[in-house]
Amino acid sequence: MTVDEAKTVQVEQLWVPDTLDGPDAADFLDAVEVGRRVRMETWGSDDLAYTPLEKLLELSDPYERQIILVAKVDGVIVGTVDIALPLADNLDLAEFTLDILPEFQGRGVGRQLLEAAEQLARAEGRTMALVDTNHPATSLTEIPEDQLIPGSGAGFVPVSSREVDFAKRAGYTLQHIEQFSSCVLPLDSKLVGDLQLEAEEANGGRYTLHHWTDRCPEPWLEAVAALENAAGEVVREEGDEDAPEVEASGMVFDAAVLRETEDAALAQGRRTVVTAVEHVESGRLVGLTTISVLAHRQDVVFQDDTLVLQEHRGNKLGLLIKVANMERLSEQFPDARVIYTWNAPENRYLLTVNKQLGFTTAGVTGLWQKELPGRLSGATSSD
Incomplete structure (x- = not known):
């Protein structure tokens, strides 16, 4: 210049x-x-x-x-x-x-x-x-x-x-x-049935799903906080706001903090669709996945965190909860036509799940x- x-x-x-x-x-x-x-x-x-x-x-x-x-x-x-x-x-x-x-x-x-x-x-x-x-x-x-x-x-x-x-x-x-990947919505009904069957056969009825939108039910607040705090134990789906090179968050989640984050999202007009999975024998939540819907553009949605406790890997729980949550999303927000997500390339587990769901690579972010x-x-x- x-x-x-x-x-x-x-x-x-x-x-x-x-x-x-x-x-x-x-x-x-x-x-x-x-x-x-x-x-x-x-x-x-x-x-x-x-x-x-x-x-x-x-x-x-x-x-x-x-x-x-x-x-x-x-x-x-x-x-x-x-x-x-x-x-x-x-x-x-x-x-x-x-x-x-x-x-x-x-x-x-x-x-x-x-x-x-x-x-x-x-x-x-x-x-x-x-x-x-x-x-x-x-x-x-x-x-x-x-x-x-x-x-x-x-x-x-x-x-x-x-x-x-x-x-x-x-x-x-x-x-x-x-x-950076994207997937066309809604999912094909036959694909959904096949993937649900695959996930259910892998976990053998030892898990059950729970769903909510925007606000976590009171009985699950502490369980969700504990899951969020178990950062070292989870398979995590990274969003662009969770840059891996930054040190782990210093925030400690409890019921009050979770309610504050929910209130902040609603104040910005964002909707949040959540599916969690419970281990029936222990009664413990062992995973969850969330999708964010923006206030004034509901045709484009974003996959947020997917978390699964390490000791419960191998049961296709990531697949189970993501299929279920994407189905609930399409039911509640029928205008949603595409979902975007960001993943670390080394996170082969969630990349494989996403490929099964129909996600394709749109590019990368450095x-x-x-x-x-x-x-x-x-x-x-x-x-």
Whole structure:
């Protein structure tokens, strides 16, 4: 970028309006549209893009503070960076989501936004930054020279990717890969019957299912909290919000914390469909799976965690609960046409289950990490 070009880029913090129909909402609406256009360019659809109202609701998350910086050229927003600052755990962490309109990529806009985000994170006392790069399946190659392997786990991102080159030049190190997959809904009825039979034959009637939507029944609250706290014992399905390179959550779940998370989800308009599995002999919940439905776009849904206690593996419980939960989802939300999920490539168990259900690989997400220098003295988030 030349000096003259650099002078045309203005980075500032985005004003978040109270409503979307006022005159002060224009920049917010434009910023959300940038994110939609970038996802259209990457994935060929806007399934993963926020609607303006969804984004506005998300900003009220009590467990995460979000600050959005925008880059303007001649007064027009051409790029954004969403800075997520966890408030309940991982207090040293800042997560960046960087979106630059395709026609402004390669002109230094992303670099200026990322440097501003890092400065803000340092001012907030954060010492570790995470950023992701997204790569559709068509960009992945079998050529070893074009495969950048992460520091942990399996998978790769394409070395030739512009995003990969950008992250490397910005000083970030590739830590992990998440495989991004999708499945068309509703499931074929014959497939459902076959998979249910397969799972039931494997567990021999030793388990029973329980279902709920949005709020866990009172008798199961403590059991679900115990299951969430058994992180070391579970087969876990990773979502994009659970980056494997981040240390395990410091949150300790109990009935009150679970109710708070349910209330937070409902306040944002999200619905949650849950299926849990009980070991009949012990009366203990040994696994669960959840699907999230957004408030104002129920045609696209997201697979959240799938957890199965280690001592109960080998009974096809992951298959059992996921088939049942996807069936319940289609019954309650018949407009749902596609479900998305992210998995660590080394999680062969859940990848096999997902393949049986009809999930296909849409691409990969690279998770990058960078240590930030110590806190900036005298700086504030508005600098």
